[in-house]
Amino acid sequence: MSMDHADPMISGVERSQSTIEITFDPGADRLIGLGFTNGILQVLTLGIYSAWAKTEVRRKLWSFTRLNGEPLEYTGTGRELFIGFLIVFAVVLLPTFVGGAAISILFPGRADAVTAYQLAVYTLFLFLVGTAFYRAQRYRLSRTQWRGIRGALVGSAGQYGWTYFWTLAGPAVFITAAALLAAWSIGPDVGGTILLIGFIAALWILPWRANKLQRMMTDATRFGDRPVTYTGTPGPLYARYLYAWAGSAMVILAGIAISVQMFIASGAFQVWTQTKQLPSLEDGAKLAAVWISVLALCATITASYRASQIRHFARHTHFDGASFRSNVSGPRLAWLILSNWLLRIGAIATAISAGSVLIYVTGAIPKAGTTDAARIGTATLDVIFIVVPMVVMSAVATAFAQFRSTRYLVASLSLDGVVDIDTIMQNQDAAPKRGEGLAQVFDIDGF
Amino acid sequence: MASSAAGSDDHIEYYARFSDGKSAGARDATVTLGLSGLEIVQASPHVREVWSYANLRSGEPLRERAVDALLRSTASAGASLFVPGQPFAAALMMRAPHLTARAERWRHARPWIGLAVVIAATGAAVYVSGWSPARAIATGLPDSWRQRLGQQAITSMTEGYKKCVDPRGLDALRSLNDRLADATGTGRPFTIVVYDWPLTNAFAVPGDQIVMTQGLLAKAESADEVAGVLAHEMGHGIELHPETGIIRAVGLAAAVELMMGGSSGGLANIGLILAQLGSTRTAEREADLQALRVLRQAQISPAGLGNFFKRMLALEKKDDMPSQLKQFDILSTHPPTEERRALVERQEPYAATSALSKAAWNDLKGICAITVEADPVRTPADPRQPAP
Numbered sequence: 086m087s088m089d090h091a092d093p094m095i096s097g098v099e100r101s102q103s104t105i106e107i108t109f110d111p112g113a114d115r116l117i118g119l120g121f122t123n124g125i126l127q128v129l130t131l132g133i134y135s136a137w138a139k140t141e142v143r144r145k146l147w148s149f150t151r152l153n154g155e156p157l158e159y160t161g162t163g164r165e166l167f168i169g170f171l172i173v174f175a176v177v178l179l180p181t182f183v184g185g186a187a188i189s190i191l192f193p194g195r196a197d198a199v200t201a202y203q204l205a206v207y208t209l210f211l212f213l214v215g216t217a218f219y220r221a222q223r224y225r226l227s228r229t230q231w232r233g234i235r236g237a238l239v240g241s242a243g244q245y246g247w248t249y250f251w252t253l254a255g256p257a258v259f260i261t262a263a264a265l266l267a268a269w270s271i272g273p274d275v276g277g278t279i280l281l282i283g284f285i286a287a288l289w290i291l292p293w294r295a296n297k298l299q300r301m302m303t304d305a306t307r308f309g310d311r312p313v314t315y316t317g318t319p320g321p322l323y324a325r326y327l328y329a330w331a332g333s334a335m336v337i338l339a340g341i342a343i344s345v346q347m348f349i350a351s352g353a354f355q356v357w358t359q360t361k362q363l364p365s366l367e368d369g370a371k372l373a374a375v376w377i378s379v380l381a382l383c384a385t386i387t388a389s390y391r392a393s394q395i396r397h398f399a400r401h402t403h404f405d406g407a408s409f410r411s412n413v414s415g416p417r418l419a420w421l422i423l424s425n426w427l428l429r430i431g432a433i434a435t436a437i438s439a440g441s442v443l444i445y446v447t448g449a450i451p452k453a454g455t456t457d458a459a460r461i462g463t464a465t466l467d468v469i470f471i472v473v474p475m476v477v478m479s480a481v482a483t484a485f486a487q488f489r490s491t492r493y494l495v496a497s498l499s500l501d502g503v504v505d506i507d508t509i510m511q512n513q514d515a516a517p518k519r520g521e522g523l524a525q526v527f528d529i530d531g532f
Numbered sequence: 533m534a535s536s537a538a539g540s541d542d543h544i545e546y547y548a549r550f551s552d553g554k555s556a557g558a559r560d561a562t563v564t565l566g567l568s569g570l571e572i573v574q575a576s577p578h579v580r581e582v583w584s585y586a587n588l589r590s591g592e593p594l595r596e597r598a599v600d601a602l603l604r605s606t607a608s609a610g611a612s613l614f615v616p617g618q619p620f621a622a623a624l625m626m627r628a629p630h631l632t633a634r635a636e637r638w639r640h641a642r643p644w645i646g647l648a649v650v651i652a653a654t655g656a657a658v659y660v661s662g663w664s665p666a667r668a669i670a671t672g673l674p675d676s677w678r679q680r681l682g683q684q685a686i687t688s689m690t691e692g693y694k695k696c697v698d699p700r701g702l703d704a705l706r707s708l709n710d711r712l713a714d715a716t717g718t719g720r721p722f723t724i725v726v727y728d729w730p731l732t733n734a735f736a737v738p739g740d741q742i743v744m745t746q747g748l749l750a751k752a753e754s755a756d757e758v759a760g761v762l763a764h765e766m767g768h769g770i771e772l773h774p775e776t777g778i779i780r781a782v783g784l785a786a787a788v789e790l791m792m793g794g795s796s797g798g799l800a801n802i803g804l805i806l807a808q809l810g811s812t813r814t815a816e817r818e819a820d821l822q823a824l825r826v827l828r829q830a831q832i833s834p835a836g837l838g839n840f841f842k843r844m845l846a847l848e849k850k851d852d853m854p855s856q857l858k859q860f861d862i863l864s865t866h867p868p869t870e871e872r873r874a875l876v877e878r879q880e881p882y883a884a885t886s887a888l889s890k891a892a893w894n895d896l897k898g899i900c901a902i903t904v905e906a907d908p909v910r911t912p913a914d915p916r917q918p919a920p
């Protein structure tokens with residue numbers, strides 16, 4: 086618990102320097118019951134409830150997170166989230182949808198018009214994704230409080246969105262232009278080579294970019310009136326990135342080598358060159374096994390890089406006289422991600438099997454020759470049998486997965502050093518009125 | 533947590549931490565469960581205040597196994613009181629039952645149960661009244677949009693088949709089209725295109741356009757039968773069924789997107805399937821009624837309509853036609869043949885002449901003697917004039 090050093094009086098103000106212990110309530114409810122209730126209500130309200138469901142999960146997760154034993158509070162409401170979503174739906178999603186429909190009606194059969202439209206939409210969305218991240222974080226911080234003191238994110242979402250955008254789009258445009266120029270002036274082979282090497286090289290911008298975005302976000306973060314600061318530089322990330330990059334490259338090359346070896350050794354390749362006959366099922370299964378292992382290995386390597394990035398970000402994040410520290414480990418993060426995925430897949434598979442059994446038992450299969458009313462009736466019943474368990478089970482899996490992620494990330498976080506808690510005053514900035522909208526639409530708001 | 537009166541919680545003092553909400557600091561305090569509210573005494577400076585039970589709000593609802601309580605009072609903005617330990621939370625549950633998980637759950641669920649009832653009632657009302665929002669929108673679509681929608685539908689459905697353009701056949705088709713279109717009384721011109729496609733089929737697409745196959749012409753036994761089929765398809769057109777179907781599908785997809793928070797996928801397709809299944813029977817009856825009206829106005833016998841569909845349904849049962857093709861119009865018409873025949877027979881007899889002269893009927897049957905590649909993009913400048 087807290088360790089209060091009673092400092093001498095300084096200019097009439099009592100100063101107390103305390104350590105802050107971050108814990109995750111070990112007796113916390115697993116949120117399975119809550120997920121179940123949320124799923125049922127989502128079905129009954131045709132999905133409208135999902136904003137409220139998300140809020141309920143957050144309220145729980147926040148209250149499980151404790152600073153010196155006292156819980157964080159989440160004060161956001163489902164209504165705020167829902168209105169934010171409705172606005173974004175009306176302003177971004179619906180116009181995009183209608184625009185796409187209009188383009189394909191006005192230029193029937195013109196694939197190029199549709200492609201141009203899609204490119205424009207993707208470009209806009211890439212910009213909006215960064216903005217969405219920032220706005221979501223701003224909303225969540227403004228709705229997070231401890232001892233009644235709010236968090237805040239100052240700064241401009243547009244600026245963050247723009248940085249997010251150009252650090253990806255800039256290199257892509259540059260490389261593509263260079264490749265086109267080379268293809269036009271020297272030859273298509275050179276252009277293609279430049280494109281391939283260029284995009285592989287461009288991956289090396291990612292640690293720098295992540296660090297830059299982290300700095301923008303952290304430096305704009307406040308707890309009460311006190312700023313959080315970030316001092317990290319991208320340098321240390323690069324050694325880790327080199328391992329991850331080289332490791333993944335080697336795994337992929339090995340995967341290619343093994344598949345080629347398997348195909349030539351089994352003769353499938355020779356058969357294919359002569360008769361264009363596809364490889365046998367057994368060979369196909371072997372190939373799938375090789376590439377699933379390749380993917381799993383790459384995911385583990387990526388997770389270990391992500392873990393080191395989380396540790397780097399934490400280490401260089403300072404608050405008052407203290408610095409954060411995270412002991413997230415690569416293998417455990419990889420396992421967390423993988424097991425959460427398995428959890429979701431398992432939940433949905435269970436739901437579909439349960440639904441199929443229900444359909445089989447009740448014999449609700451649409452039959453030709455019956456009246457329309459009867460067919461619509463049975464089809465509706467089938468949809469209900471499949472969709473209801475699916476929505477409920479995935480709500481359960483989502484809540485539990487979010488619980489597991491939060492528990493791990495919070496439990497591995499600590500704050501080293503002392504904080505002058507008593508002098509942190511309430512933040513006077515106006516908090517955003519509506520929920521995160523955009524992030525919800527892009528499904529990137531996490532939890 | 534000194535207790536002075538065992539057996540009653542009235543005078544138990546609980547340790548608490550009080551925050552005023554102005555700074556992140558917290559002061560040690562003791563709290564007792566008084567008669568009308570919580571009595572909070574801060575240690576230094578010595579401040580005593582009472583938070584009435586009615587004004588209390590809890591961060592998380594109180595439960596039997598809650599290990600602590602975080603409380604606020606609506607009368608004391610910003611301030612919060614954190615009381616660690618299970619006994620206080622359990623004791624408070626008795627005094628402030630509105631803070632329990634059960635009360636909170638009910639308060640939370642009530643508006644949602646109401647909403648679910650409203651949704652169900654609205655759905656039932658729409659279903660019972662037969663009002664169709666998709667139909668209402670379809671009525672408001674500008675003609676040029678309907679034309680383009682139809683062009684797109686034709687392009688995607690007839691891909692790989694050639695258009696039949698024998699000049700004498702076109703003439704015969706035009707005269708039949710004129711006779712029927714004039715009889716619709718809507719003043720809207722119809723576009724009828726024949727494709728060199730062995731399948732027996734005819735379908736209406738948006739923009740008053742009708743696609744007919746060579747297979748249908750080959751199976752028809754008289755011009756009256758073709759006239760009956762065309763009148764039925766014109767009936768679909770007059771009733772805006774193709775437009776309504778597309779709008780219903782798009783609307784359902786959008787609704788599913790909205791419901792799934794914009795990140796849907798598979799569920800949208802279920803909506804589409806339901807949309808296709810929806811109300812086809814009503815639509816067929818409406819088209820039949822329109823067809824009978826048009827045929828009477830054009831002074832063509834309605835017998836052809838009944839005969840042709842009857843024969844085709846009998847054929848369909850024998851044919852091992854690929855099932856996905858059955859969704860096309862004439863093969864998906866499932867009003868029982870009996871009902872349709874009764875409808876035709878109930879018609880008051882009227883003076884009728886053959887839909888086409890023998891010569892013209894032969895010309896129409898030969899319309900696919902000359903075919904052209906259907907160009908994918910055609911500006912619907914003169915929809916009645918098929919491209920040469």
Ligand SMILES: [Zn+2]
Pocket residue numbers: 764765768816819861862865
């Ligand atoms: Zn029909």
